[in-house]
Amino acid sequence: MTKRIFVAGHRGMVGSAIVRQLENTDAIIVTAGREKLDLLDQAAVFAFFEQQKVDQVYLAAAKVGGIVANNTYPAEFIYQNLTIQNNIIEGAYKSGVKQLLFLGSSCIYPKLAEQPMTEHALLTGTLEPTNEPYAIAKIAGIKMCESYNRQYGVDYRSVMPTNLYGENDNFHPENSHVIPALMRRFHEAKLAGDKKVTVWGSGKPMREFLHVDDMAAASIHVMNLDSKTYAANTEPMLSHINVGTGVDCTIRELAETMASVVGFEGELEFDASKPDGTPRKLMDVSRLKSLGWAYSISLSNGLSSTYTWFLNNQDKFRK
Numbered sequence: 001m002t003k004r005i006f007v008a009g010h011r012g013m014v015g016s017a018i019v020r021q022l023e024n025t026d027a028i029i030v031t032a033g034r035e036k037l038d039l040l041d042q043a044a045v046f047a048f049f050e051q052q053k054v055d056q057v058y059l060a061a062a063k064v065g066g067i068v069a070n071n072t073y074p075a076e077f078i079y080q081n082l083t084i085q086n087n088i089i090e091g092a093y094k095s096g097v098k099q100l101l102f103l104g105s106s107c108i109y110p111k112l113a114e115q116p117m118t119e120h121a122l123l124t125g126t127l128e129p130t131n132e133p134y135a136i137a138k139i140a141g142i143k144m145c146e147s148y149n150r151q152y153g154v155d156y157r158s159v160m161p162t163n164l165y166g167e168n169d170n171f172h173p174e175n176s177h178v179i180p181a182l183m184r185r186f187h188e189a190k191l192a193g194d195k196k197v198t199v200w201g202s203g204k205p206m207r208e209f210l211h212v213d214d215m216a217a218a219s220i221h222v223m224n225l226d227s228k229t230y231a232a233n234t235e236p237m238l239s240h241i242n243v244g245t246g247v248d249c250t251i252r253e254l255a256e257t258m259a260s261v262v263g264f265e266g267e268l269e270f271d272a273s274k275p276d277g278t279p280r281k282l283m284d285v286s287r288l289k290s291l292g293w294a295y296s297i298s299l300s301n302g303l304s305s306t307y308t309w310f311l312n313n314q315d316k317f318r319k
């Protein structure tokens with residue numbers, strides 16, 4: 001039967017990638033931009049669900065940003081993320097939605113979690129301070145889904161993506177994540193003929209990066225797993241699934257790769273006044289592998305295609 005699927009956050013990086021892939025199926029895709037539906041407005045969200053009668057929800061709407069944005073606007077990150085996800089999860093449940101996929105983040109795990117981090121590392125230690133408010137909201141999202149499953153018998157699942165990048169990313173110079181920030185900075189330095197580019201922090205932290213098209217494919221894969229397979233590979237009170245590559249690199253290595261993708265031939269300098277954040281957050285992706293999914297886009301291919309998109313779409317960048 002044709003499904004009506006609501007993608008919340010359909011203009012964002014992940015939401016737009018999910019929509020592109022769902023467009024190749026027979027699903028009816030339901031979307032609502034911020035100007036039509038403010039997801040912070042509980043009454044409007046509940047009314048939207050009552051009107052739309054959807055079968056599935058991808059919860060890809062959130063307040064999102066890099067290390068400095070998280071550290072600068074902690075109140076907005078905790079309030080908006082808790083409110084958006086509470087409104088959508090409760091609104092979906094009240095209108096009879098049986099299937100929902102919540103997108104969390106790898107920052108739910110303790111700052112010094114054993115590497116690679118399995119799903120069992122959740123709630124075993126102190127979080128990274130720069131993004132604790134955002135991480136607390138994401139942990140609450142996992143627990144909302146599990147609680148609704150236990151009490152109401154719905155099927156609300158959670159995926160925890162590693163750091164993502166790709167088409168429709170946020171290329172803001174301060175508020176973005178490291179890949180879009182460096183892509184833009186290296187590109188502008190190349191055009192200006194600059195001899196040096198500044199990279200934040202020490203360059204020593206390690207990060208794992210997944211292309212957004214892989215993230216969208218993994219999300220759809222997890223949503224569509226039959227309930228028995230999903231239940232056999234998760235636990236009712238530890239139900240989330242890591243999504244990543246299982247491969248990481250230092251920020252210095254990332255910056256060197258970025259320089260070569262963009263064609264910047266100058267030097268790197270590191271700005272120690274900017275935070276490093278978590279020293280390492282490598283995902284253990286064996287749960288996802290045992291559920292039949294693995295990534296396919298390498299970092300070098302993903303950075304090259306993202307740079308091509310960047311060159312052709314600068315008019316679409318967010319302010």
Ligand SMILES: NC(=O)C1=CN([C@@H]2O[C@H](COP(=O)(O)OP(=O)(O)OC[C@H]3O[C@@H](n4cnc5c(N)ncnc54)[C@H](OP(=O)(O)O)[C@@H]3O)[C@@H](O)[C@H]2O)C=CC1
Binds near residue numbers: 015034063103106165
């Ligand atoms: N990017 C990353 O590296 C990672 C992302 N994630 C998670 O993946 C999910 C998607 O992230 P990503 O695509 O990168 O984020 P984006 O910022 O690209 O997209 C977020 C979307 O949410 C929408 N949104 C936010 N607030 C509201 C609101 N009040 N009303 C209506 N719409 C709203 C935005 O709308 P508008 O376009 O109008 O601003 C945007 O379309 C999030 O849950 C995020 O936490 C997890 C790990 C890493």
Ligand SMILES: C[C@H]1O[C@H](OP(=O)(O)OP(=O)(O)OC[C@H]2O[C@@H](n3cnc4c(=O)[nH]c(N)nc43)[C@H](O)[C@@H]2O)[C@@H](O)[C@@H](O)C1=O
Binds near residue numbers: 065107274275276277
């Ligand atoms: C996805 C994840 O994203 C955030 O956490 P993060 O992993 O630390 O993400 P980031 O991409 O911003 O930084 C990664 C590393 O890179 C370094 N770095 C160098 N130069 C730039 C730079 O120019 N910009 C940025 N942002 N970082 C830079 C930076 O100092 C850090 O060491 C969370 O708050 C939270 O939102 C979350 O879940």
